[in-house]
Amino acid sequence: MAKTIKMYHESGLAKILPKPTTEDPYAQLKFIFNRVANLKISKSTKENFKTALSFYINTYLPKTHNFDSKLENNKLFFLNEQWDKFALHNVEKYFKKYNVEGSKTRLSSFTVTSHMSAIRQVMEYALFHQLTKDENLLQAGVGLPIKETEQNTAYSDFEVNEINRMLKEELEFTSKLLSKKGYQKTGIGRDPRIKPCMKGFPRGSVHPEGFGWKETDNMRWYFENVMDCEALSGVPENKIKHNNFFHNVTRCYKGGLPALYRAWGVTSLIDADVLMPFAMKLALYTGMNPDSLWDLTADCFQEKHPLSNVPYIKYFKQRSLGHKEMHLNIYDKNVAIRELKENEANVIRTIFKQIIELTAAVRERAPKELKSFLFIYEVSSNNNYGVVSRINIKVTSEWCKRKLIRYNLRSQNDKRLQLNIVRFRSTKISQMVKEGYDFFEIQSRCGHKSIAQTLRYISKNNLEINARKIIRTALTYIHENRAWQLQEQPEYALEHTSSNKTVIYKGIIADCRNVLDPPKEVQMLKGYQKGEVCTRYNMCLFCKNVVILTLHLPLLIVYKNQIVNAIKNMPIELPTIKHYKKSLSIIEEILDPEKSEFSKEDLEWAHSAAECMNELTDTVVYRPIL
Structure with a gap:
């Protein structure tokens, strides 16, 4: 509820205002919209009022009944009953509530702005001619139209820096207003009311010693010594008392009184x-x-x-x-x-x-x-x-x-x-x-x-860049550890295995080079104690110790299918949907015949074996074999 418009005008328009009937319940709305439209010259402008009327009658009222239960059973629309001070605010409320992204009837920001502008003009016209219920109208707005593709686009780091540059300078002014010292006298300038002797100078010229109101320093002197450093507003009583100051500020200073006050670090209003x-x-x-x-x-x-x-x-x-x-x-x-x-x-x-x-x-x-x-x-x-x-x-x-x-x-x-x-x-x-x-x-x-x-x-770009980086790192670990396994041919660790021997640890979807060195994400989990065995199999694909063998491929396929089904059927209940989507990307690359390090025969065998499997992996009951 921004400003309030008040208008008073004697008019005979009410005498010719039609009465709504059962056959034409919106007669008064049609009359007032067409009345304002006919005052316009441009054909396109006239058309804007017609489309706004159509929206108001065919969309807004059926959906909201003007937020009045009386209209639900009786459609007769009287301006002096329905158009009160909240009339425009109610239309704004409709757009905020119903014109949301994804709705079938969503209007573009340009159309919304056009409708609001036309409806506002019609309501103000009706208000001026005393056809409304109240004597004022609470203003409302839906903002300037912008390209729909840009409406929810994140600003780049460069653009954020540009905005912060502007905000920094703007906030420097407010910091002056909040300063505990307040305004400090400068002592500059001289009394602008003193008229010096101008003999020998052309009429209208500026005195070389800086006399008069045209000197900003002299305006500052008057502000400090006559106005007692008080940023007075330009209301009539102040203008009478300090007429020359207000008159010359408006005439001589670019931006007028607000700009001059701002330059001095003061303000007459918290605007x-x-x-x-x-x-x-x-x-x-x-x-x-x-x-x-x-x-x-x-x-x-x-x-x-x-x-x-x-x-x-x-x-x-x-x-x-x-x-x-x-x-x-x-x-x-x-x-x-x-x-x-x-x-x-x-x-x-x-x-x-x-x-x-x-x-x-x-x-x-x-x-x-x-x-x-x-x-x-x-x-x-x-x-x-x-x-x-x-x-x-x-x-x-x-x-x-x-x-x-x-x-x-x-x-x-x-x-x-x-x-x-x-x-x-x-x-x-x-x-x-x-x-x-x-x-x-x-x-x-x-x-x-x-x-x-x-x-x-x-923002898709930012998210995808981060996701691709994580996936690329994970695939590098998988490639390096597979090459290591093929060269070293390590045995699985058992309870009696010597600590000096090169071993790997048995896992579910992958094996591990060192179960005592889990990835950073696991170490940060609540309850994790350093030196404990890692039990988070669903983090294996991102771990630097991951080892994937041919025998793991069928279970990876099962795991992949479980992730796909979970994302499809229960996206809201997934613990971390982002994590699983990245897991899916890694598995798909491992199983891709064009990119995989496994042979075509191994992948075909894995798919055949996976069809016979229906295992569920459980991080609570699963423990790696040491």
Whole structure:
């Protein structure tokens, strides 16, 4: 609920407004949409209003009944009953709830933006002519349209650096606002009200000693010595008292009063420009989607969760229709990841603290329904100057557009960067994948119900690059150890085998060169004690000690089939779907006649033998033979 539009106008339009009937229940909607369309000149613009009307009548109302139970049984639509101050907000709510990825009726972002624009104009026209229920209309927005292929694409490292460059400079200004020292007098300039003797100089010329209002230093002198370093807003009472200051700032300084105040490190309002850098940084660090971000409350960050004892964020995810928790800094045995999590939690903690400090005065005078929200700001537009409102997608889109131009943000191919907060979500997920976060921790962080949903968000290039690297390393180990086995011909280890003898250890899907030296992933598991025998057969394919012989091939085929069936039938219940997919890639390469180190005859025998096997491998009951 951003700004509130208020309009008053005596009109006779209500006298010619048709009454809805059983045969034509939407007569008033058709009348008002066509009325506004006929005011437009362009044929394509007129068509936009017609398609928006069709959407409103044929899609929006049948699906939602305007979120009014009365319309379910009685379709007669009266503007002065149904179009209250939430009328536009209800349409926005429809798009957020139903226009989701994967739905059959999903509209492109361009179509959604076009519909919202047309519906907004029609509602404001009806409001102006006093045809609506309320005297104001709560604004809503769905953001700027973007190419659908780019909507959920992760930013590259280069692009993230570009965004961080912009945020760093923007946050330097807010750090001045938060400085405990406050504004410090500079003592520069002179009183601009002094008019020097200009004898010998052409009329209208600037005095060489820097007198007058055209000198920025003199404006600073007036600000420090007359305005007492208080960044006064340009409301009428202030303009009367300091007329020359406000008049000359607007006339002589590029960017006007906001730009001048910003250059001095002060502000008259805690507006969107002050808060948006924090919002962008929070989105980058959390991967939270915009809807959840704008719904955050001032008390949503908590230092200790009752169960996990770590910092967490309480938030609302509209598509999941419920409250969720984002746990931060969960303990990890991997030192590098643990440090990443600790740093992340500290950054997020600081962001919340700074936002609350900046908005303290705004929150005190905010309407009751807005006080609890985290991202509230003061509107800087002339029509609603100083009105307290919430940041929404429309405000975000406009801010992004301005910063793109100001900082000339570029993509990796030197094109204009598409700055969209929605893409921060897939960017964060891709970063977590590259940094080695556990797959299910990523799923939990995103608040996804299923693994499949998480997989759709992961940037395929980043994930595939990491997966290919792991698979390539595993195949190298398999090749080297097979060559070693063929050359050394080691025996299987038994209880009485001499420790000086070269041996291998019996396994299920593969044999092992050293069961006391499991891979890193096994050593990091909870409960593992150094020097213990490895029992994790499902990690063998990734182990540097793996030895695969011809006799293992049938069971590898059985194992492969079990993985394929599990992924196909129960993807949500797999412990680590990513791990098994990589296992599948390794097995397929081992069994591929074009790539395999085993002969065609061995592979044919293995497939025949596998048809007679139906063994289940169990890591609990299985122990290697020593």
